Amino acid sequence: MRIYKAKDYADMSRKAANVLSAQIIMKPDCVLGLATGSSPIGIYDQLIEWYKKGDLDFSEVTTVNLDEYKGLTKENDQSYYYFMHDHLFSHVNIDVNKTYLPDGMAENADAECERYDKLIQSLGGVDLQLLGMGHNGHIGFNEPGEAFDKGTHCVALQPSTIEANKRFFASADDVPKFAYTMGIKTIMQAKKILIVVSGADKAETVKKAFFGPITPEVPASILQLHNNVVLVADEAALSKVDL
Numbered sequence: 001m002r003i004y005k006a007k008d009y010a011d012m013s014r015k016a017a018n019v020l021s022a023q024i025i026m027k028p029d030c031v032l033g034l035a036t037g038s039s040p041i042g043i044y045d046q047l048i049e050w051y052k053k054g055d056l057d058f059s060e061v062t063t064v065n066l067d068e069y070k071g072l073t074k075e076n077d078q079s080y081y082y083f084m085h086d087h088l089f090s091h092v093n094i095d096v097n098k099t100y101l102p103d104g105m106a107e108n109a110d111a112e113c114e115r116y117d118k119l120i121q122s123l124g125g126v127d128l129q130l131l132g133m134g135h136n137g138h139i140g141f142n143e144p145g146e147a148f149d150k151g152t153h154c155v156a157l158q159p160s161t162i163e164a165n166k167r168f169f170a171s172a173d174d175v176p177k178f179a180y181t182m183g184i185k186t187i188m189q190a191k192k193i194l195i196v197v198s199g200a201d202k203a204e205t206v207k208k209a210f211f212g213p214i215t216p217e218v219p220a221s222i223l224q225l226h227n228n229v230v231l232v233a234d235e236a237a238l239s240k241v242d243l
């Protein structure tokens with residue numbers, strides 16, 4: 001695992017955006033695995049800036065997102081579909097017909113998970129998967145204790161995740177209780193992985209995930225076994241490890 005220490009959130013975002021833009025430049029028709037949450041927002045802002053300067057072209061890029069809340073429509077401003085359009089897709093020249101997320105409104109959850117895994121396979125897999133990390137070490141919505149061998153599946157969100165995400169909703173009761181997520185197996189099949197972590201509140205989890213034992217109790221720890229991972233974290237997030 002290659003680790004880049006960034007000064008702060010802005011520096012982390014720029015460093016990580018450099019990795020993504022290198023991928024797009026080296027392979028213009030690449031498949032990017034994208035993530036939501038507050039961690040990647042600065043990266044998307046930077047990519048938009050470079051696109052506007054004429055340095056990046058998204059016209060051949062395909063994207064598959066990690067996860068989506070179950071039960072939220074695309075129009076709901078808390079759906080990850082809405083987030084991706086709001087923070088990236090509507091600002092660059094990506095072909096929206098080549099941007100994919102699990103369908104939160106699908107009637108049959110099992111069929112939706114199968115469809116999503118088949119879709120990723122049919123695209124030839126993910127070239128570069130971007131990840132954030134939850135406070136409990138979750139990636140996508142793979143909560144602690146989940147088996148490492150799962151493809152896309154529907155998960156019950158943990159109370160701590162509902163608590164962390166309630167800031168985006170009117171109240172904790174409005175946070176969906178279930179979500180679709182690529183499984184750890186799906187994530188580990190990506191050719192390259194870029195994970196970004198910011199803030200002192202995740203420092204302990206960074207230590208456990210990347211410097212501790214590999215265990216389903218800390219889902220991100222599995223990334224230690226992937227042969228092409230870049231971690232970009234700011235000083236605060238790396239404050240509990242010696243580098």
Ligand code: GLP
Nearest residue numbers: 036037038039132133134140141
């Ligand atoms: C959510 C998302 C994850 C994300 C995590 C951390 O649970 N499903 O993909 O990594 O939040 O979010 P943040 O970056 O806001 O801390």
